[in-house]
Amino acid sequence: xxxxxxxxxxxxxxxxxxxxxxxxxxxxxxxxxxxxxxxxxxxxxxxxxxxxxxxxxxxxxxxxxxxxxxxxxxxxxxxxxxxxxxxxxxxxxxxxxxxxxxxxxxxxxxxxxxxxxxxxxxxxxxxxxxxxxxxxxxxxxxxxxxxxxxxxxxxxxxxxxxxxxxxxxxxxxxxxxxxxxxxxxxxxxxxxxxxxxxxxxxxxxxxxxxxxxxxxxxxxxxxxxxxxxxxxxxxxxxxxxxxxxxxxxxxxxxxxxxxxxxxxxxxxxxxxxxxxxxxxxxxxxxxxxxxxxxxxxxxxxxxxxxxxxxxxxxxxxxxxxxxxxxxxxxxxxxxxxxxxxxxxxxxxxxxxxxxxxxxxxxxxxxxxxxxxxxxxxxxxxxxxxxxxxxxxxxxxxxxxxxxxxxxxxxxxxxxxxxxxxxxxxxxxxxxxxxxxxxxxxxxxxxxxxxxxxxxxxxxxxxxxxxxxxxxxx
Amino acid sequence: xxxxxxxxxxxxxxxxxxxxxxxxxxxxxxxxxxxxxxxxxxxxxxxxxxxxxxxxxxxxxxxxxxxxxxxxxxxxxxxxxxxxxxxxxxxxxxxxxxxxxxxxxxxxxxxxxxxxxxxxxxxxxxxxxxxxxxxxxxxxxxxxxxxxxxxxxxxxxxxxxxxxxxxxxxxxxxxxxxxxxxxxxxxxxxxxxxxxxxxxxxxxxxxxxxxxx
Numbered sequence: 001x002x003x004x005x006x007x008x009x010x011x012x013x014x015x016x017x018x019x020x021x022x023x024x025x026x027x028x029x030x031x032x033x034x035x036x037x038x039x040x041x042x043x044x045x046x047x048x049x050x051x052x053x054x055x056x057x058x059x060x061x062x063x064x065x066x067x068x069x070x071x072x073x074x075x076x077x078x079x080x081x082x083x084x085x086x087x088x089x090x091x092x093x094x095x096x097x098x099x100x101x102x103x104x105x106x107x108x109x110x111x112x113x114x115x116x117x118x119x120x121x122x123x124x125x126x127x128x129x130x131x132x133x134x135x136x137x138x139x140x141x142x143x144x145x146x147x148x149x150x151x152x153x154x155x156x157x158x159x160x161x162x163x164x165x166x167x168x169x170x171x172x173x174x175x176x177x178x179x180x181x182x183x184x185x186x187x188x189x190x191x192x193x194x195x196x197x198x199x200x201x202x203x204x205x206x207x208x209x210x211x212x213x214x215x216x217x218x219x220x221x222x223x224x225x226x227x228x229x230x231x232x233x234x235x236x237x238x239x240x241x242x243x244x245x246x247x248x249x250x251x252x253x254x255x256x257x258x259x260x261x262x263x264x265x266x267x268x269x270x271x272x273x274x275x276x277x278x279x280x281x282x283x284x285x286x287x288x289x290x291x292x293x294x295x296x297x298x299x300x301x302x303x304x305x306x307x308x309x310x311x312x313x314x315x316x317x318x319x320x321x322x323x324x325x326x327x328x329x330x331x332x333x334x335x336x337x338x339x340x341x342x343x344x345x346x347x348x349x350x351x352x353x354x355x356x357x358x359x360x361x362x363x364x365x366x367x368x369x370x371x372x373x374x375x376x377x378x379x380x381x382x383x384x385x386x387x388x389x390x391x392x393x394x395x396x397x398x399x400x401x402x403x404x405x406x407x408x409x410x411x412x413x414x415x416x417x418x419x420x421x422x423x424x425x426x427x428x429x430x431x432x433x434x435x436x437x438x439x440x441x442x443x444x445x446x447x448x449x450x451x452x453x454x455x456x457x458x459x460x461x462x463x464x465x466x467x468x469x470x471x472x473x
Numbered sequence: 474x475x476x477x478x479x480x481x482x483x484x485x486x487x488x489x490x491x492x493x494x495x496x497x498x499x500x501x502x503x504x505x506x507x508x509x510x511x512x513x514x515x516x517x518x519x520x521x522x523x524x525x526x527x528x529x530x531x532x533x534x535x536x537x538x539x540x541x542x543x544x545x546x547x548x549x550x551x552x553x554x555x556x557x558x559x560x561x562x563x564x565x566x567x568x569x570x571x572x573x574x575x576x577x578x579x580x581x582x583x584x585x586x587x588x589x590x591x592x593x594x595x596x597x598x599x600x601x602x603x604x605x606x607x608x609x610x611x612x613x614x615x616x617x618x619x620x621x622x623x624x625x626x627x628x629x630x631x632x633x634x635x636x637x638x639x640x641x642x643x644x645x646x647x648x649x650x651x652x653x654x655x656x657x658x659x660x661x662x663x664x665x666x667x668x669x670x671x672x673x674x675x676x677x678x679x680x681x682x683x684x685x686x
Contacts, residue, residue: 183520416556422622
C-alpha cells in the first residue's frame, strides 16, 4: 500500500518542469471547484427554501441547469480557441460573479414570482459560466503543459478538483449552515462562492501566457479545422461504430443517472429522513475522499482487467448500492447495534455512499477508455465530444422524474409520518429508491445481454473486410 | 471580424435554444400548478421565517390562508412544523413560528383542518417540539383529542419525540393519558419504548414518563 502511494506521488516530480501559469490554472480550479461543489450541494435546498420553488420546480430547474452546462460545453470550445485562455477566463468568471452574487442577494431583495424568474435567468447564466470555465481549464491545462508532463498535469488537476469537492461539503456547506442557520446559511454559501470566483478572476489576471508550450509541431500534427458539434454529428452518425457507442451510452444511462441523484435527490432525502441540521456536507465529502484514495491505491490493479467487464462490474456495484436505501427500514433496525431510526438512516446513507463510490471508481474512468476503443483512430476526439449527448437529453428528464419522486415519497415532513407509522413501504422514501434501483439495474443487465456487439471494437472498414471475407468463404 | 462570426452564431444558437427550453419548462411547471405542486408563497415565507412577507401576502390575498399543498397541509400546519435535532434551533425558530401562527389564526386559518394522514396543526406542533405554538393553537380552540389515521394523539406524538415541554402543556390542558392508538399503545407505552432507543434524550423521556403515567 505504501509503495502504491509512493509510486503515485513519485510521478509528480515531473511537475517541477511546468510553468507558473499551470499552477495558476490549478489555483483557479481549486477556488472555482470549492465554489462549484458547494453550490451543487446546496442548490436544491436553496431553490426550495430560499426561492420558494416546489420540489417539482426544483427538479425541473436542476435538470435544466445541468442540461445547459452540457449543451454549452458542446459549443464553447470554439469560443475558447478564438479568444485564448486568459480572455475566456475573464468572460467565464464575470458570468459566474454575476450569477453567484445574484443568487446570493436576490432572495434578500425580492420575493415570489419575480424572484423565481430572476433565479431562472441566473441559473442559465451560471450554467454558461460553468461550462466556459470547465472547457477553458481543460484547454489551459493542455496549453501550459508539454507532452511529457501533460498526463501527470491532468492527474494533479483531478486530485485538486476532488480536494475542492471534499472541502466544499465538510467545511463550506456544513460550516455556513451551522453558523448562519439552515435558510440564511444557503445564501451565505452563494456569497462565499462569489468571493471564491473573485479570487478566480485575480488568478486569471495573474496568468502571464508566456509559457504556452503547445509547440508548432503539435499544432502541425493537428491541422484539422475546428468543426461545430453539429458538423461532427452529421459526419459520424451513420457509422456503425458510432451507433454502437450511442447504444452503449443509452444502455448505461440508468446507472449514470444515479450520479445526478447525489445533487438532485440526496440532500433533500438526507435532511427530510433525518433532520434539517444534519451535517450532510461531511457525508457528501465521503465520495470524493473514497475516489481519491481509490485512485491512488487501486487503479493500477483495476487497470489489468477487460474494459467492458469492468464497466459491468462497476455498474452492478453502483446499482446494488441503492438497495441499502431501498430495503424497508425495519430490516435495518433489526441489525444489532442499530437502536433507532436516526442510526438506521445514517447507516444506510454511509453504506450507500461507500459502495456507490467503489462502483464509480471501477466503471467511471472506463467510459472514456471504451469510447476511445470503439472510435476509429482518426475520430476519437469527435466521438469523445459527442459521448455526452445521451446524458444531455437524459438530464432534464431525470430532473422531472426526481421532482415527482421527491414530492411523492420524500416530501418535507415525511419523517414525522414515518415515526408515527403513517407511511407504508409503498409510500416511503425506501420505495422511491427501489424505483431508482430498478432503473439503475437495467444498465448492467442490458450491457451483459448485448456484450457481444458492444465489445466489438472494429471500425466500418474492418467490418466490411470481414464481411467480404465471409462472402468469399 | 470573421473569426468572431462563428462565436456570435454559436452564442445566438445557445440563447435561442436556452430560451425555448426555459419557456417550455415554465409552461410544464404551470401545467402542474392545478395539482398543487407549486409551493404557495405564504408557505415559502413561513419556511424562510419571513413574517413581514407573510403578512403582506395574507393582506393581499386574504382568502389563501387555508390553501392546501400536495400533502393536504395548510400554512398553519407549516407554521407548526420544523425538523431539527438541536433543541436550540427549535426554540429559536419557535419565536418566528409563533408570530406566524398568531397571525394566521387572526386571519381565520382553520385550526382543525387535517392533512392526508389526519394530522392537524396541533399534531405537527407536538412533533416539532413547539410548546408555545401548541398553546396558541389550543388557546384558539384546537381539538386536543384529535387523532391521526393511526390513532396517534398530540400527546402520543410529543411523547414519541421526547418533547417534554409539549407533553407537560397537553397534560395541563387536559389531554387524555389513557387514549390508545391503533397498535393499542398509550403515550406512556410509547415514551417507555423510545427511552430505550434514544438514550441521549433519557432525561426528557424520564420527565415525560413521570407526567403521563
